[in-house]
Amino acid sequence: MSFGAPSSTSLVSQPSRSAPLHLDAQVFSATRADHAAIYCFLKSVFKSLSRAEFASSLDDPRYYPCDRLLIKWQQRIVAHAHVVHRAMQFGSVVIPVAGLQWLAVAPEYRGRGLGLMLLEATQRYMASCGAMVGLLRTRIPHFFRRAGWAICGRPNYSEACCQRIMAKLLERRLLRRKGLLHIRPLRRWEIPALVRIYQQDLLGAYGPLQRSEAYWRWLVDRQAFDVLYVALEGPDQDDMRVTADCIVGYAVRRGEQIVELTTQPQRSDVAIELLARCCADAIEDDRRYVMLHTPPCCFLHDLLLQAGGVHHYQAADQGEVLMARLLDPLMLLRLLGEQLHARATAAGLPMPMEFGLAVEEREYRLCLTREGCTAQSGKVGLYKLRLNIADFTRAVLGDLDWDCALAEGRVVPSTLLAEQMSRVLMPTVPLWRPPLDDLPSLRSTDV
Numbered sequence: 001m002s003f004g005a006p007s008s009t010s011l012v013s014q015p016s017r018s019a020p021l022h023l024d025a026q027v028f029s030a031t032r033a034d035h036a037a038i039y040c041f042l043k044s045v046f047k048s049l050s051r052a053e054f055a056s057s058l059d060d061p062r063y064y065p066c067d068r069l070l071i072k073w074q075q076r077i078v079a080h081a082h083v084v085h086r087a088m089q090f091g092s093v094v095i096p097v098a099g100l101q102w103l104a105v106a107p108e109y110r111g112r113g114l115g116l117m118l119l120e121a122t123q124r125y126m127a128s129c130g131a132m133v134g135l136l137r138t139r140i141p142h143f144f145r146r147a148g149w150a151i152c153g154r155p156n157y158s159e160a161c162c163q164r165i166m167a168k169l170l171e172r173r174l175l176r177r178k179g180l181l182h183i184r185p186l187r188r189w190e191i192p193a194l195v196r197i198y199q200q201d202l203l204g205a206y207g208p209l210q211r212s213e214a215y216w217r218w219l220v221d222r223q224a225f226d227v228l229y230v231a232l233e234g235p236d237q238d239d240m241r242v243t244a245d246c247i248v249g250y251a252v253r254r255g256e257q258i259v260e261l262t263t264q265p266q267r268s269d270v271a272i273e274l275l276a277r278c279c280a281d282a283i284e285d286d287r288r289y290v291m292l293h294t295p296p297c298c299f300l301h302d303l304l305l306q307a308g309g310v311h312h313y314q315a316a317d318q319g320e321v322l323m324a325r326l327l328d329p330l331m332l333l334r335l336l337g338e339q340l341h342a343r344a345t346a347a348g349l350p351m352p353m354e355f356g357l358a359v360e361e362r363e364y365r366l367c368l369t370r371e372g373c374t375a376q377s378g379k380v381g382l383y384k385l386r387l388n389i390a391d392f393t394r395a396v397l398g399d400l401d402w403d404c405a406l407a408e409g410r411v412v413p414s415t416l417l418a419e420q421m422s423r424v425l426m427p428t429v430p431l432w433r434p435p436l437d438d439l440p441s442l443r444s445t446d447v
Contacts, residue, residue, distance in 0.1 A: 025114060027121040030068035034077070038068060041077040045104040053441040056222045057101075060084060061214040069122055071105075071114055078106045079114045081122045085129060086437075087210040089202050090397075091339055091429070094210060095332065098131035099438075119147050127327040132335065133397070134325040137438055141321050150390035152324040152399045153207055153431040157257075157293045158301045160309025162279040165290070168307040174272050181270065183277045186228040186250070191216050193230065193247035201262045205295070206398055206429040209437055224439035225254045229277060231263070231270050252436055253278050257291045260436045261300070271300060295432045322433060326393050333364060333375035333396070340366065340425050341373035347424040355421050356380020359392045366425070383418040387411040395422070398429030 030038060039054045057063065062085045071079035084099040100122060105115045126134050138144060141151055169175050186194070195213050202208055211219070220228065231249040249263030251274040258278050263270040275292070282290050294300055301311050326332060333340075344351065352369040358380055365381070367374045387395065391410050394400035402423055405411045413419035 028070045029066040032065050078109045079118045081118050089205050096131050097133045098126035100136040132328045132332040136323050148389050149323045149325045150393040151321050153322045156296050157291050158304040158311045159291045160304040160307045162282045164307040165279050181273050182232045183229050186230050207431045207433045222441050224441050225252045228252050256287045259293050260434045296430050337373040354381045356384035358386040384414045385422045395426040399431045
């Protein structure tokens with residue numbers, strides 16, 4: 001499943017014998033003067049890219065022209081990568097991250113290492129901007145594995161027949177009486193309500209990106225969805241005097257996909273009403289099924305399963321996948337120190353104690369005391385875990401299947417206590433990113 005070519009990459013091809021070698025190729029930071037040429041280059045590679053989509057990337061609140069890295073040959077752009085600056089919620093902490101988009105090499109220059117050269121330069125640029133984790137969506141994960149990227153946090157959604165969902169809701173009497181909740185499209189002055197509801201739902205989550213009011217306005221202006229519904233409490237909510245405090249939830253629909261559905265805490269009734277409205281719209285549009293994108297732990301997945309639906313947790317090499325790379329592992333471990341210490345304390349691990357992570361050529365040491373947890377680089381002691389860079393990435397970000405990794409011998413603990421410490425300090429968490437942040441624009445292809 002893919003929401004559009006611009007979020008993927010275009011790199012794999014047989015080398016061209018007629019193209020010059022890239023021995024003198026260099027990576028440059030773009031300027032505003034390069035924007036027109038960049039659009040022409042990307043349009044030649046990503047055929048579905050619209051002018052409106054490219055223009056919206058320039059309007060990103062945190063965008064700078066230097067966030068685009070280029071390789072040129074005789075003043076012509078032959079490779080391009082775009083870095084976006086974000087912040088990811090990870091339990092009780094916020095991690096500075098960077099997204100990689102539109103990594104592409106001109107067809108006649110492929111197969112000569114330019115893609116990998118640009119990727120390595122992009123990773124260095126991400127780290128220099130303070131990002132601790134790199135993120136991307138791609139259909140060619142094998143290319144990025146060579147540079148230390150790992151599949152981490154796969155798309156998660158449920159699919160079911162609209163009519164069966166509605167029948168199940170009516171059978172269980174889950175729909176409220178008319179007049180108690182009003183659902184209609186968003187009005188622009190209500191965007192602060194989206195900020196409030198999303199922020200409430202963000203607390204304690206693993207994977208979603210932070211969204212400021214400026215970022216929300218950018219998301220709405222991109223028009224990457226068909227409709228954004230808001231749910232308002234009370235009978236007469238079409239009045240212009242309505243305030244944003246009346247809004248208790250929202251849902252974003254794109255075709256048959258409900259790409260995001262969020263409510264105030266403990267408002268399952270609002271989630272059900274929003275789901276019913278999206279199903280009713282799908283039936284009106286002569287669509288048989290809806291696809292619901294919500295966190296793996298959302299109760300709505302069970303409801304769709306009861307309606308005869310299917311829960312999809314996409315396999316590693318099927319379609320578009322999410323990948324991550326730790327750009328500064330030591331600083332990330334230090335940032336997560338309070339979280340690691342809380343886990344160790346809750347599990348009753350003996351302290352003080354040192355725990356080591358031997359990751360290929362590098363070693364990291366966690367020092368646990370009753371006062372806290374510190375991370376250092378250097379030789380590890382008795383209690384350690386040996387693993388590769390991909391499993392290290394998944395372990396730190398809470399996406400490692402410990403039973404599978406241990407059974408296959410990909411992670412090797414030095415002792416039984418080391419294995420116990422590994423599971424306690426880096427447990428599997430519901431890592432998930434909503435797709436709304438990465439949807440391409442639906443506006444006209446030529447504006």
